[in-house]
Amino acid sequence: MAKTLATLLAERAGENFELHDKHLNGQMVRVLKTIGYDRVYTKAKGPYLYDKDDNQYLDLLSGFGVFALGRNHPTVVAALQEVLTGEMPDLVQMDVSLLSGLLAEKILSVCPGDLNRVFFCNSGAEAVEGAIKFARYTTKRQKILHCEHAFHGLTLGALSLNGEEVFKEGFGPLLPGCAAVPFNDLAALEKALAGKDVAAFFVEPIQGKGVNIPSDDYLPEAARLCKKYGTLFVADEIQAGLGRTGKMWAGDHWGLEPDMILMAKALSGGFVPVGAVAMKQNIMDAVFNRMDRAVVHGSTFSKNNMAMAAGLASMNVLIEEKVVENAARVGEALIAELRALQPKYELLHEVRGKGMMIAMEFGAPKSLGLKASWGLLETANKGLFSQTVTIPLFKNHRILSQVAGHGMNVVKFLPPLVITDQDKDWIVQAMDAVIADCHKPAAILDLAKNLASHAMKSKAGD
Incomplete structure (x- = not known):
């Protein structure tokens, strides 16, 4: 750059709205x-x-939950500075990075049940997209259930699981085989599962749109019903997870042990887009079941050093700083x-x-x-x-x-x-x-x- 970033920002200060309106x-x-x-x-x-x-403002939006640690946390900043100045190899692709292995290990150490594999991606919506594919391939079923008023993202597959029509209008046809059931309604859920043709039930333990909290028996019983009918129970913890609700995972309030946990937002401290799917061994083994299938699902920028270092630093702050x-x-x-x-x-x-x-x-x-x-x-x-x-x-x-x-x-x-x-x-x-x-x-x-x-x-x- 001919000018430093600080110089450029100083020279163009106050043009935010003009530039956005124009471009x-x-x-x-x-x-x-x-x-x-x-x-x-x-x-x-x-x-x-x-x-x-x-003037000082108190931010109760925190970037839609991204800045769980607050903005510009010094521990995460320091980790990113190390990456930028460390001349580390990155995205070699025909390689496996140490940082991604360390972050996966840290995430799994705080996951409930027997989740022992991680897939990294770039966002919450991408985590949802991956989980849809993993569920379909593992179960050999096509149908996906979600809840009314749910929000799972805005890419096409994730959008198909959204419970609000305002986000869907004009973007169809969406992913076939997706159906909604009322949140906190076990009878409706069992009826939808009874045909034994549902690959996965995606649910936010606490719904982001409206902050809807289920009755205490809903989620444990929903997990039991999924197991009964051979359906994967997928907890979307993208907004509610990683400490947001006063537990590491919102599902911890009800002792949940999902087949998959989806996470993003707070995972990088707000610095670098990153998402992840934590899953049981059998799901990973089903999808990547042969050497020639080692690359059947992935993402070019996933596991990049900046994201992995930010994630590792953020997880350490969550745990060590209580x-x-x-x-x-x-x-x-x-x-x-x-x-x-x-x-x-x-x-x-x-x-x-x-x-x-x-x-x-x-x-x-x-x-x-x-x-x-x-x-x-x-x-x-x-x-x-x-x-x-x-x-x-x-x-x-x-x-x-x-x-x-x-x-x-x-x-x-x-x-x-x-x-x-x-x-x-x-x-x-x-x-x-x-x-x-x-x-x-x-x-x-x-x-x-x-x-x-x-x-x-x-x-x-x-």
Whole structure:
């Protein structure tokens, strides 16, 4: 490069939205401007983001769960610097790397049951794609089951297992043989499995869209039913795994021993795309059953040194710095304190979650004064009320959050697992203030004005 990266970024500072509108997804630019999220961030550390004016923001989105360790964790940075300066051989392909073997060993050491093989890839969606192929080849069956409202990724095979139509519209025909069953419904699951023609049941132990938590008997019994009918039980832990829920795996809350565990997101500390499938020996042996089949499934950039080193460093941080234990302790306290707000506010119907995977569900009020305002928003756009929480939470309290799914009034927090008790207090105090304001009829008008104002600014900038 003729200029250093620092020089280039300094010279072009503030052009983020202009460049994206011109060369990338312009609709995303319009969305961010409309809801007032058009900040220019210049620095990130731990659970915090900093804008060009050095204002500090608490990041409860953490890159959709990628930054479980917070941003720019020094241990992972150091590992990546070693790779960059170490002149290591990489992606030789006609070779097997030591780093990938070490990371596989570390992952399997914290997996439940008798999982003893790992397949590496580049993302969560790619892990899902691989698991679909492995399940079909191992069982010699074609059908794949998933749950309604599930999210497993956006590549074509993974998309075929998604339970939300908004992601599928216009992209069909999708992968044949995929069917949905209601989440947390054992009778429906057994009915779908009874024909003994289902290769695998893919399930998020806790659903990401909405943070839906099953009853305590659902997942253990689902695993038993899969075994009964010869179906592989595949736990999609891409978002909920690696400490997110206060256990290494969300399935650990119910003592699950899946046939395959899918992981990604937090695995590299947020630095390098990486995914993995941990599986039982018989699955690996079935797919790669002869020397001439050693390359029947793979990925060019999987097992690259940067990804493997980041993964190894991230796993060490999770274990050695007791990050999972912090997620359990602070997360449990945060959920309890948010739940304590429910009696104060009729719009706050439920607070649920485990560890640092938290949802606040809002619902129709009983009082006449609020009913009209609620109805106005729901008529305009189902799920719009959530923006009366997320927008002021960001604008007035500098807390970045998200709506938990399309068309639902659920606000979702996915904090870095390293947030402190002080951060917890920041969140609770901000939510108390924001929800209190939501109970004022003027809040609906304020939201409308807010959206209209930002939309006009966005249009003026086009």
